[in-house]
Amino acid sequence: MYGHLRNLTVVEGASFIAAPSCGLYLAQLGARVIRFDQIGGGPDFGRWPKDAGGGSLYWEGLNKGKQSVAIDLRKPEGRELAVRLATAPGDGAGIFLTNYPPEGFLSHASLAARRPDQITVRVMGWADGSSALDYTINAAVGLPDMTGHPDDPRPVNHVLPAWDLLTGSMAALSLLASERRRRETGAGEEVRVPLSDVAISTLGNLGQIAEVTLSGQDRPRVGNDLFGAFGRDFITADGSRIMIVAITARQWSGLVSCLSLGAEVAALEAQAGVSFAHDEGLRFEHREALNGLVGAAVGARTLADLAPAFEKDGVCWAPYRTLRQAVAEDRRLVSGNPLFSSLDHPSGRRYPAPGFAATMSGEARAPAAPAPALGADTEEVLADLLGCDGAEIAALHDRGVVASAGKGRA
């Protein structure tokens, strides 16, 4: 947790990955992020992975450091309360982050009618409002077709919800850009961040739209080879699988020297009339021969022998691991990483949780904060953000419009 955004208040009415991860990053940077949650939990409150007691490790991972107001959103009065939160008064408030549909009771027009400088950041599936999730967008733009081994024609879905994650961080970036503009001009706006546009613009930014447009051809599947450079997985003499990449001249010369392949590579260069040193594309074109040389050299040595030699020669490499191995074996990732703090979570379990991914030198990093129990902050938020008095809050409780957290989960 940092304090950079400490005078910013963002209200989040959102589920799944993209929008909650946006709110998470803002909370980690010091914004006050207030979720409103359906009493008993929204559609992702029980999402896997879960712990043995049924608590969603997913939900509590994505909602760390936020506050929670539990509302019955099926009641008109509950919906009115959600609108009041989204459009809360105050300089740094009136910012609503959501994946609710563009029309309906949380439309930007209806929020801006309450607060003219309202900022609404809306994560969407398709830009036209059609339903989509990371996994359908990914199939629709062709990534699974490019992924996997060339000897198996089946498409491979990614397991990392990359479009959700990228959409979440682009939403946070857009929110800060919009709030910066509001501070300068006084004007709010709606910001729409569709998964479909994040995905297709990314493929454009990487040159892949140009590639298929100009060539009229799809890029062939290259398996674990790195397209356009030298890189793939190799097996050591003792059966460890490692990823080796050489995209810069230094990485390439370090690899050739470390594996004592200078003569073989020079012979290949002479035969083909090329020089690999400063052209990663040529290394890709000649990958069959180069993979053979590197594969034989790696296969002749053990990991214990190779690892220090690679480090000494500046080779860019890593072992393949499972996540459990990664957490257990590499102190840089979790156990020795200042990003992580061991926390008690709403599930009742204690485990290490990360703070913000970037390290800011201007402020000390405070430990990560756990997710709230549902409704943990109902009273406090209604009182200090909306100015409700005790009688009003009690009446909302009595009518079942809001709920508070008891011990543990609401």
Next chain:
Amino acid sequence: MYGHLRNLTVVEGASFIAAPSCGLYLAQLGARVIRFDQIGGGPDFGRWPKDAGGGSLYWEGLNKGKQSVAIDLRKPEGRELAVRLATAPGDGAGIFLTNYPPEGFLSHASLAARRPDQITVRVMGWADGSSALDYTINAAVGLPDMTGHPDDPRPVNHVLPAWDLLTGSMAALSLLASERRRRETGAGEEVRVPLSDVAISTLGNLGQIAEVTLSGQDRPRVGNDLFGAFGRDFITADGSRIMIVAITARQWSGLVSCLSLGAEVAALEAQAGVSFAHDEGLRFEHREALNGLVGAAVGARTLADLAPAFEKDGVCWAPYRTLRQAVAEDRRLVSGNPLFSSLDHPSGRRYPAPGFAATMSGEARAPAAPAPALGADTEEVLADLLGCDGAEIAALHDRGVVASAGKGRA
């Protein structure tokens, strides 16, 4: 292009994907983003994909809308000029975006010695300064092990550089948060955004660190099934592969109803003593049976028959496509998408290029701008950002410290 960041000047000394994509997003939001490039191009200037004439579609995709100053960075005078650009005077300047190593001539300490409120945003591999790329980090945190079909034990590298992309957008978010703080407090800082920390914190945010820590077990590979919910690929009667997902109650009931599976699903629920309607996790646990039912129903109908029925019933689905098919067949992605403009690029080719992924209602979207030729802006930037006069600029040219673009590429 939007104008939200119009009074912000960011100097970029960076290559590959993460840091240049950060600069790209800022440029698309209206910041003035000035790259300094080695005369003749840096290590990624010729990176694949390339067009038939050798222009890097990758480089020109990631550097759209930026300015370019070409410098000989091997000369001490060239390095001094890079430092002057990074620490340029002015309210919205003194912001440097880089993937150069933390120590050396572009260290934050040396920049802050010139400009005390300097902001330096540094993309890194491992947080400890060790060399890493997206593909080595991905292997090191276990994603390839989780990816691919369970009947094939080989790990599958992703082809989307997801960690690079997420790091780039997190860097942009961090930069705006830091600049917001500087506007409030006057203080600069260094922001470090390591690929390793972006990756491992993301797996923490998704609950996966908790999952392996608490269970002591790696999640088994589930192939194209969506972990924890209903979703996978199915084949229609006419051989089309489609992705179907149901994570919400509405998506599930729409699918069951659309495929007329109510009776079969009810029988399965009765037999197992469960209800799938409001528990996506149960749909995952019983996926073998449910996949069989849905697979048979999908396999009995053609895509032309299913597509309108799915739309009518709110089923979340998409066809699997290649990227070329996606661009050609779905007008929502490129040809009919207001994000894209057809531009002449430095390669000399004309093709559609995307603007910013989010749509901001407060300003009209201006067309995307092409990448600069190397050195296209050398004179302009030296004059107006650093206040160099004509004689000084001419002398820098004469000594080979800077270069300007001729026609086309420098």
